[in-house]
Amino acid sequence: xxxxxxxxxxxxxxxxxxxxxxxxxxxxxxxxxxxxxxxxxxxxxxxxxxxxxxxxxxxxxxxxxxxxxxxxxxxxxxxxxxxxxxxxxxxxxxxxxxxxxxxxxxxxxxxxxxxxxxxxxxxxxxxxxxxxxxxxxxxxxxxxxxxxxxxxxxxxxxxxxxxxxxxxxxxxxxxxxxxxxxxxxxxxxxxxxxxxxxxxxxxxxxxxxxxxxxxxxxxxxxxxxxxxxxxxxxxxxxxxxxxxxxxxxxxxxxxxxxxxxxxxxxxxxxxxxxxxxxxxxxxxxxxxxxxxxxxxxxxxxxxxxxxxxxxxxxxxxxxxx
Numbered sequence: 001x002x003x004x005x006x007x008x009x010x011x012x013x014x015x016x017x018x019x020x021x022x023x024x025x026x027x028x029x030x031x032x033x034x035x036x037x038x039x040x041x042x043x044x045x046x047x048x049x050x051x052x053x054x055x056x057x058x059x060x061x062x063x064x065x066x067x068x069x070x071x072x073x074x075x076x077x078x079x080x081x082x083x084x085x086x087x088x089x090x091x092x093x094x095x096x097x098x099x100x101x102x103x104x105x106x107x108x109x110x111x112x113x114x115x116x117x118x119x120x121x122x123x124x125x126x127x128x129x130x131x132x133x134x135x136x137x138x139x140x141x142x143x144x145x146x147x148x149x150x151x152x153x154x155x156x157x158x159x160x161x162x163x164x165x166x167x168x169x170x171x172x173x174x175x176x177x178x179x180x181x182x183x184x185x186x187x188x189x190x191x192x193x194x195x196x197x198x199x200x201x202x203x204x205x206x207x208x209x210x211x212x213x214x215x216x217x218x219x220x221x222x223x224x225x226x227x228x229x230x231x232x233x234x235x236x237x238x239x240x241x242x243x244x245x246x247x248x249x250x251x252x253x254x255x256x257x258x259x260x261x262x263x264x265x266x267x268x269x270x271x272x273x274x275x276x277x278x279x280x281x282x283x284x285x286x287x288x289x290x291x292x293x294x295x296x297x298x299x300x301x302x303x304x305x306x307x308x309x310x311x312x313x314x315x316x317x318x319x320x321x
Contacts, residue, residue, distance in 0.1 A: 009092070010081040013049045017076055018069060024058040025086075025093040027104060027112040032067055036102045040068035049078040051096065053089040060089050061096035087119035091131050098133040098295070106291045109133050114142045126197070133295055136197075167213040169194045173202045174212035184312035196309060246272055 040047060047069065050062025059066055060082050069077045082089055094112045097104050104112070113132040116123070117139065125136040125143065132139070173192045176183060177199075185196040185203075192199070202212040246268060255261030285293055 009051065010054075010083070013078050013080055015076045016052060016079045018066070018074065020057050021052065021066060021077075022056075022058050023063055023066075024056070025053065025060045025090050026063050027090070027094045027097060027108050027115075028063075028102075029108055029111065030105070032064060033102055036064050037067050037071070040064055041071060046078060049080050051082050051092065052079045053086065054081040054083055056086065058089075060093045064102065087116075091116055091120070095131050103292055103295065104133070106294070109291075110138070110142065113139050114146060117143050117146060126195070133298070135298070137201075170198065170202050170212045173199050174206055177203055177206060186309065186312055197305070200305075243272065 047065045048062075050065050051060040052058070053060050062079075066077060082092060090112075094104070094109070094116070098109065109132045113128055113134055116128050116131060120128070125139040128134075128139045129136045169192045173188050173194060176188050176191060185199045188199045189196045205212050249255055249268065250265055252261075255265055
């Protein structure tokens with residue numbers, strides 16, 4: 001959850017009369033889910049506190065719990081107050097709904113992101129993406145469709161202010177990657193002044209022969225050479241060179257003869273399937289699980305990204321010692 005949102009939530013839990021509460025901040029366009037309400041009704045004991053916007057007494061998070069409490073005949077419910085503006089309360093409602101309880105649909109998350117882009121134009125794509133459970137690229141597309149607000153800089157998830165137009169830095173990152181492909185994401189990011197994730201995106205675009213800048217220009221100019229491609233278009237499946245590397249890793253005694261090494265090998269093998277297998281899995285996922293599986297996939301991707309970044313940091317540390 002965004003640190004700013006956490007700051008506006010009161011730490012103490014209070015009892016509030018149900019008659020004082022109203023709805024209004026829910027990003028769920030389909031309304032209440034009767035099955036989820038039934039599940040809550042069958043739960044023994046007190047329900048977790050709901051979140052209530054103090055200035056308006058509107059429920060920020062917990063409409064299903066509120067409905068269950070009314071059906072049980074309760075007159076009061078446990079709650080935490082939320083201060084701040086109504087637009088900040090809406091962001092908190094979205095964050096709460098994508099992290100627990102009944103997940104928001106993809107359509108609801110996109111509508112919420114478009115709303116937040118309008119109320120918080122100074123927020124970066126990644127910050128909006130973090131609040132809505134979408135990718136930064138999806139938020140950028142939504143922003144373009146709505147029309148750019150004209151802000152010169154945006155605030156990222158870490159609270160740092162960065163230029164809204166990062167095309168120059170993306171091009172500089174591309175030049176560094178071309179000149180020295182062995183540079184780590186963090187090394188390039190530090191030199192250019194962008195995030196490692198942006199460097200990762202630039203590197204991926206170069207590998208696919210695309211422009212490093214998200215300007216609608218898909219292919220590089222004729223005089224620019226794309227990086228050698230070792231991956232399929234779908235799912236960034238592992239190419240022949242990396243499969244050969246995987247075989248060498250499987251034969252390495254340092255991994256093969258230790259429990260931790262064998263766990264790592266199993267994880268690498270599990271994710272080293274080809275593009276056709278990814279396609280087969282994709283088309284056999286039940287539609288009602290699309291958003292849930294997508295969220296799990298994004299979370300696992302974040303875990304692998306953090307794992308890779310720590311390894312690259314250790315490589316840099318060892319090289320400088």
